[in-house]
Amino acid sequence: MxxxxxxxxxxxxxxxxxxxxxxxxxxxxxxxxxxxxxxxxxxxxxxxxxxxSSSSSADKIIIQSKGVGAPGFDTTFALTDDDLKVVEKTAGVYEAVGIYFKTAEIQQGTIKKYTLLYGYNPGKPLLMDTFNIEVEKGRELKKGEKGKMVLGYNYQIKDKIFPKALSINDNLEVNGEKIKIIGFYESVGSPQDDAQIYVTHEFVKDLYAGENLSYNWIVARVDVDNLENIITSVEKNLRKHRNLEEGKEDFFVQSFESLMxxxxxxxxxxxxxxxxxxxxxxxxxxxxxxxxxxxxxxxxxxxxxxxxxxxxxxxxxxxxxxxxxxxxxxxxxxxxxxxxxxxxxxxxxxxxxxxxxxxxxxxxxxxxxxxxxxxxxxxxxxxxxxxxxxxxxxxxxxxxxx
Amino acid sequence: MKNKEVIINLKNVAKYYYMGDNIVKAVDGVDISIKQGEFVAVMGPSGSGKSTCMNLIGSLDIPTKGVIYLDNEDISSLSESDLAVLRGKKVGFIFQQFNLIPNLTVKENVMLPMMFQGESKQERENVAEELLVKVGLGDRMKFYPNQLSGGQQQRVAIARSLANDPEVILADEPTGNLDTKTGKKVIDFLKSLNKEGKTVIMVTHDPNLAKEHADIVYSLRDGKVERITRKNKLRI
Known part of the structure; x- marks a missing residue:
């Protein structure tokens, strides 16, 4: 047929x-x-x-807690400036920076909310580079700048986080203190990330005065051709510095790529x-x-x-x-x-x-x-x-x- | 020379059905020889094996024993596929139940056998229209079978049986489902086809119908040929 x-x-x-x-x-x-x-x-x-995991992330490594819970939120774990120095001194590491993740109470009128506050060093914005996010409106923070902050994308939108949309030069109450907004990051695409607050290391210390602060992450830029060896060296040096036996580390070192x-x-x-x-x-x-x-x-x-x-x-x-x-x-x-x-x-x-x-x-x-x-x-x-x-x-x- | 004229030849053909330990001998050692252009009736009571015989003659079935020649080709050894091609080309079936495809129009039903032979659509349409006019249904081409009377359906079946211009027309109780008057028309049509040179083999249980119209009547009983009756006249 x-x-x-x-x-x-x-x-x-x-x-x-x-x-x-x-x-x-x-x-x-x-x-x-x-x-x-x-x-x-x-x-x-x-x-x-x-x-x-674009090219800007290929040369980054992250050091964080091995504990349970969300990365960087293990309260029994602390990365100090000494740890940061150990990482910086490891051969193959070009630069390293500590990052604070803190919970912040934010308030507009009578409405209170809690969000993630991100304390970083604007001179070494390694994590921003890694995630490839930039300020869309206003400007970046300057190194050591206090009393100012950059907000995530969603604060500019009415009824998204607060009923009233926020703009450059507005103030927002963070932990009971009014802070001036100088910029907004571009949208990352997730509600948590787009609701973050960004301040400098120095300002974190003011906002959380009295707390024994420690870094939650250390991010380092390293020689990409020697990535695995550098990870091993950082691990070894940190282990030695923190007096830990091999296999019993309370931290782990990971390339951004392997994290992804x-x-x-x-x-x-x-x-x-x-x-x-x-x-x-x-x-x-x-x-x-x-x-x-x-x-x-x-x-x-x-x-x-x-x-x-x-x-x-x-x-x-x-x-x-x-x-x-x-x-x-x-x-x-x-x-x-x-x-x-x-x-x-x-x-x-x-x-x-x-x-x-x-x-x-x-x-x-x-x-x-x-x-x-x-x-x-x-x-x-x-x-x-x-x-x-x-x-x-x-x-x-x-x-x-x- | 005589051999050339024989179009269907059954030699000691048997068809057995195995039902558990029992063997049902539907046809048991039958010899039938049919010459080109003959009008043959295969007659017998119910259970005599006439339908099995028709299936074997029409290459719908293969024998358990014996050989069957259709146009000098031994069909007992053919594959299912070759058998299908052969019967599509050489045998036209007319059934008691008409057996038209209900989803297809009258014209499409007639076109169907030519489709299996790979004829072009144009050719199929032309032939189908011509045949339907011939059987007097030129004005019913777009009708569906259930819109036609029994007699009309049987005429469609006749047109369909002629689609591939076969040498043999096999009619299984073609008037069984029709009233006497319509039945007579169908028989007349078969006779006219026979006059045109087609070999017509009609299976019937009606002795009068067989004796009246057939040149040769094979009477079957219990799977065997009981009697062969030849009409004592010459056909032109």
């Missing part, structure tokens, strides 16, 4: 069984939509990580798991498609007999049924991809509005074609057995079938 005709013949059969075809398509496209959404967002996240890699690995596991669930749903829908096709074969036994009696070869019967199931998969793929695109696009917009701009879906030609192809193949594969069954039906028995 000519290709186009067997296609037309199959399509006519599918049209006859509209409800069943629709339900089969529905079961596949739900899985495909899920896969499309998670891959597009997962891909977007990988892109974001890729951006973070560990996030990537976690991301891989999460995305992989979600896609696995979506694949299971596709598998279930494949079984459903097979069931639809088997029912279709059983319903059309007599028709198969007629076709064979008028000269249809087994291979032609096989093609008719295989095309039908493949076509169901194809339509489900197209619908699934369109729906996945619409939902992920809307989801991306909603997330961006909520301040989760880094959770942006990534679309590519391969994502669209891959999902459609996958759905088509799934449909076709689930139709193989029923199609074989159909093609092997004995014409004599089939013609007798009622």
């Amino acid at each position: 000519a290709g186009m005709e067997s296609i037309a013949y199959s399509l006519r059969n599918l049209k006859q069984k509209k409800s069943r075809s629709f339900l089969t398509i529905l079961s596949i496209f739900i899985g495909i939509t899920t896969i499309f959404i998670f891959i597009s967002f997962g891909w977007g996240l990988y892109d974001y990580m890729e951006d973070l 890699d560990s996030y990537s690995s976690a991301l891989n596991i999460v995305i992989g798991f979600v896609i696995l669930i979506a694949l299971i749903s596709v598998f279930v829908s494949a079984v459903n498609t097979a069931n639809t096709m088997i029912t279709s074969v059983l319903e059309r036994v007599k028709e198969i007999g007629i076709l064979k009696s008028i000269g249809a070869r087994n291979s032609e019967i096989f093609k008719i049924f295989l095309f039908e199931s493949g076509f169901l998969g194809f339509v489900a793929g197209v619908v699934g991809v369109i729906l996945g695109f619409v939902l992920s696009y809307i989801g991306g917009c909603v997330l961006a509005n909520l301040g989760w701009g880094f959770l942006a879906p990534h679309y590519s030609f391969w994502l669209f074609t891959g999902c459609i192809l996958f759905a088509t193949v799934t449909g076709a594969v689930s139709g193989v057995l029923p199609a074989m069954k159909a093609s092997k039906i004995n014409p004599v028995d089939a013609l007798r079938y009622e």
Whole structure:
């Protein structure tokens, strides 16, 4: 049978069984939509990580607590200026800087909130370089500058953090002290990061006077060609300085790249798991498609007999049924991809509005074609057995079938 | 010379069905020889093996024993695919139940056998239209089978059986589902096809129908040929 005709013949059969075809398509496209959404967002996240680990981050290492909890927030752990000196003196380290992470109480009118205050050295903005973020409005802090601060992006937006949007030269109460705003950072894309406050080392000491301050992170710029050896040396020197045995360190030294890699690995596991669930749903829908096709074969036994009696070869019967199931998969793929695109696009917009701009879906030609192809193949594969069954039906028995 | 004229030849053909330990001998050692242009009736009561015989003659089935020649080709050794091609080309089936495809229009039903032979769409359309006009259904081409009467459906089936211009027309109880008047029209049509040179083999349980129209009547009983009756007249 000519290709186009067997296609037309199959399509006519599918049209006859509209409800069943629709339900089969529905079961596949739900899985495909899920896969499309998670891959597009997962891909977007990988892109974001890729951006973070740009060339400016390749030569950075981070020293932080090994304790449990969020990085840099282990209260039993302290990195001192002496530790910083040990790091700075290690061969291959070009420069190093300590960073404070403190919880700050901020207030506008009667509304109080808590956020992360980030104390750094504007002369050595290594972490800013690493994350590649810059001041968008106003200016950077100067080394040692007190009584002033730069805020995260979201403070400029009404009702985002406070009801009233803040501007350059406004004051904001931090830990009960009114501080002048001199700049705003560009959006990072996550609500926590975009709500941070940035002040100088010196001003942290004023704001938290009476507290025994210690660095939460030390970030160092090192010789990128010798990264692994430098990490080992920093570890060794710090261990010696902090009187710790090998293997019992309370800190760890990591390149920014490997930090990102560990996030990537976690991301891989999460995305992989979600896609696995979506694949299971596709598998279930494949079984459903097979069931639809088997029912279709059983319903059309007599028709198969007629076709064979008028000269249809087994291979032609096989093609008719295989095309039908493949076509169901194809339509489900197209619908699934369109729906996945619409939902992920809307989801991306909603997330961006909520301040989760880094959770942006990534679309590519391969994502669209891959999902459609996958759905088509799934449909076709689930139709193989029923199609074989159909093609092997004995014409004599089939013609007798009622 | 005589051999050339024989279009279908069954030699000691048997068809057994195995049901558990039982063997059902549907056809058991049948010899049938049909010459080109003959009108043959295969007759017998229910269970005599006539339908099995028709399936074997029409290459829908292969025998358990014996050989079957269709146009000098031994079909008992052909593959399923070759068998399909052969029957599509050389045999036109007409069934008691009409067996039209309900999803297809009358014209598409007639076009279908030509599709399996790889004919072009234009050719198929031309032939189908011509055949439908011939069976008197030129004005029903776009109808679906369920919009036609039984007699009209059987005429569509006749047109379909002629689609690939086969040498043999196999009609299994072609009037079984029709009233006497419509049935007669169908028989008349088969006779006219026979006059045009087609070999017509009709399976029937009706002795009158067989005796009245066929040149040769093979009477079957219990899977064997009980009697062969030849009409004592020459056809032109």
